Amino acid sequence: KRKTAPNPELLAENLMKGDKAALARAITLVESAHTDHWEIANSLIENCLKKKTDSVRVGITGVPGVGKSTFIETLGKNLTASGKRVAVLAVDPTSSKNKGSILGDKTRMDELSRDANAFIRPSPAGTSLGGVARKSRETIMLCEAAGYNVILVETVGVGQSETAVSSMVDFFLLLKLAGAGDELQGIKRGIIEMADAIVINKADGANIKNAQNAKIEFKRALQLYPPKDNGWTPKVTACSALENSGIQETWDVIDAYISLSKKDGSFREKRAAQNESWLLQTIDNHLKTDFYSDKNIQATLAQLTKEVVQSKVSPFRAAELLLQQRKNETK
Amino acid sequence: KRKTAPNPELLAENLMKGDKAALARAITLVESAHTDHWEIANSLIENCLKKKTDSVRVGITGVPGVGKSTFIETLGKNLTASGKRVAVLAVDPTSSKNKGSILGDKTRMDELSRDANAFIRPSPAGTSLGGVARKSRETIMLCEAAGYNVILVETVGVGQSETAVSSMVDFFLLLKLAGAGDELQGIKRGIIEMADAIVINKADGANIKNAQNAKIEFKRALQLYPPKDNGWTPKVTACSALENSGIQETWDVIDAYISLSKKDGSFREKRAAQNESWLLQTIDNHLKTDFYSDKNIQATLAQLTKEVVQSKVSPFRAAELLLQQRKNETK
Numbered sequence: 001k002r003k004t005a006p007n008p009e010l011l012a013e014n015l016m017k018g019d020k021a022a023l024a025r026a027i028t029l030v031e032s033a034h035t036d037h038w039e040i041a042n043s044l045i046e047n048c049l050k051k052k053t054d055s056v057r058v059g060i061t062g063v064p065g066v067g068k069s070t071f072i073e074t075l076g077k078n079l080t081a082s083g084k085r086v087a088v089l090a091v092d093p094t095s096s097k098n099k100g101s102i103l104g105d106k107t108r109m110d111e112l113s114r115d116a117n118a119f120i121r122p123s124p125a126g127t128s129l130g131g132v133a134r135k136s137r138e139t140i141m142l143c144e145a146a147g148y149n150v151i152l153v154e155t156v157g158v159g160q161s162e163t164a165v166s167s168m169v170d171f172f173l174l175l176k177l178a179g180a181g182d183e184l185q186g187i188k189r190g191i192i193e194m195a196d197a198i199v200i201n202k203a204d205g206a207n208i209k210n211a212q213n214a215k216i217e218f219k220r221a222l223q224l225y226p227p228k229d230n231g232w233t234p235k236v237t238a239c240s241a242l243e244n245s246g247i248q249e250t251w252d253v254i255d256a257y258i259s260l261s262k263k264d265g266s267f268r269e270k271r272a273a274q275n276e277s278w279l280l281q282t283i284d285n286h287l288k289t290d291f292y293s294d295k296n297i298q299a300t301l302a303q304l305t306k307e308v309v310q311s312k313v314s315p316f317r318a319a320e321l322l323l324q325q326r327k328n329e330t331k
Numbered sequence: 332k333r334k335t336a337p338n339p340e341l342l343a344e345n346l347m348k349g350d351k352a353a354l355a356r357a358i359t360l361v362e363s364a365h366t367d368h369w370e371i372a373n374s375l376i377e378n379c380l381k382k383k384t385d386s387v388r389v390g391i392t393g394v395p396g397v398g399k400s401t402f403i404e405t406l407g408k409n410l411t412a413s414g415k416r417v418a419v420l421a422v423d424p425t426s427s428k429n430k431g432s433i434l435g436d437k438t439r440m441d442e443l444s445r446d447a448n449a450f451i452r453p454s455p456a457g458t459s460l461g462g463v464a465r466k467s468r469e470t471i472m473l474c475e476a477a478g479y480n481v482i483l484v485e486t487v488g489v490g491q492s493e494t495a496v497s498s499m500v501d502f503f504l505l506l507k508l509a510g511a512g513d514e515l516q517g518i519k520r521g522i523i524e525m526a527d528a529i530v531i532n533k534a535d536g537a538n539i540k541n542a543q544n545a546k547i548e549f550k551r552a553l554q555l556y557p558p559k560d561n562g563w564t565p566k567v568t569a570c571s572a573l574e575n576s577g578i579q580e581t582w583d584v585i586d587a588y589i590s591l592s593k594k595d596g597s598f599r600e601k602r603a604a605q606n607e608s609w610l611l612q613t614i615d616n617h618l619k620t621d622f623y624s625d626k627n628i629q630a631t632l633a634q635l636t637k638e639v640v641q642s643k644v645s646p647f648r649a650a651e652l653l654l655q656q657r658k659n660e661t662k
Contacts, residue, residue: 045645134647141645192555193521221552224523272640279639282650287618308610309603314376314472316465319613330661 008040012047015146023146030138031124045138048145055144056258057151059165062175067201069108071241072152079150080117087148090123091136091155091165133164166194167274171254174198178214197235197253204240211238230266339371343378346477354477361469362455376469379476386475387589388482390496393506398532400439402572403483410481411448418479421454422467422486422496464495497525498605502585505529509545528566528584535571542569561597
């Protein structure tokens, strides 16, 4: 049985009333690969953009095992208890139904998922980061239109998804563990420099001393970095998501950042710059897809890449040859 | 008086004999903005690519005042004294004849510039990083064909040029000063993570203790980073370019890296990946230039950018509109 085509105006209306089922259906539309859903999704997004919202978007990353789910569940419950409405999303381009995605198993955030003021959405299917990133960004817009004013975007600290996530959030949090050689392993280069705060998780039991040492170590290391564009110096906290200690302090850091950046205008500036950057990135992606999906170009590219790698042709000369070929073809 | 058109075969031949005048003329051709020079330059590069070379390419960055020129002069003289042939280039997209470019004033490297086994070339004119980067990369090829086996590429640690330089060299060196709050100022985010070694310069006189402390501090900080793809852990040295102390130790670090990376194959792999990446980047640049130089697109983009920044239109929707417009125009 086919469902009738969804009505974007009606769906937007229900979604903006805070109807979770409408929100879930809207996200499914945005994530849909069916071309006949695109126009509806676009219209839906446009309707949602009209709503004024006042949200905080926080990106959260860390290697598997660092305790992201427990951290997000504890933080989320604290936030809903203080009257916030919390949406949790995931960006994980490598996830698939077979491999199991982060957040795919909702039972990982059992209590939060049953909270009336929380909405949890697993990573969208699809292996291309570009696709997942677009879907995630539009999902943020939908959640905000549905009245969620804290958006937590989870990602795993091992791929390229951090850059995508950091370009869709106001604040970027890196979760770390003390000791166990974790400092040297797993985390991708460049992520430390992206972080607005580093949180040493699992600061409980026998691990407390280690965590405090790691905190000092990271504070010292972060002093070697230049401050962010708006003058913010990344902070380091220690917490135990399990024992709900240090979580409020971590949120206070985020809160302080948001207040500061709203005061000096950098909050708005960052969002405006992010919007513009998504526009330009989307154009660039389309231009590339157009070019590289040309079968004849693919054949020539494969041949020229070999020659370029072997230093038989200059990369610039090879590029010229390819661009000339494409120009001749599309004439 | 017009010079006769240069003969690329003859020029390549003289250049490969090590003729400095031929090399300088070849570089001028590669840097030329005249379209009728492009074909000659391409042919020149192709001739030079045939020559097997065995060079080491080192990128050197650091904020103004860190002592890059003195460091390069001292290192360069040590290298020519040990039988190497050294070429020094600069990548500085912001330089212009009026503003004065790094290396523009050859007297800054007075002794090295008079060394028969050294060749110094200031930054090419032109404000676009893409243009400067291409020219610099092709200049490296020409210098190598002319028999220079150590290529030092200087850049200033304040712009985007570091990414470009790090993608054309085998080893990337960051020069720092001890104390004076330098750790917190001037250097662009992300550069520390690019460095294969950090050199604390001006470790002389009253500054020695400071420099040794800074060395320990940086070693400690770098332990928090993951190692490079080939397992290399960035090293920290201290030196005085003025007193020629610690310079040999710094070169030993580079030398150790080159030996290691040649042994495990990562030297070749990195160069191959760099070549391929330049090919793809050049294509991407051309595709973008093509699109954004369209006057009608420029007008629509300006309008849509406003709406996107104000969250009136989704960035993805705006991109679609622009791409559709371009498609209709080029039909």
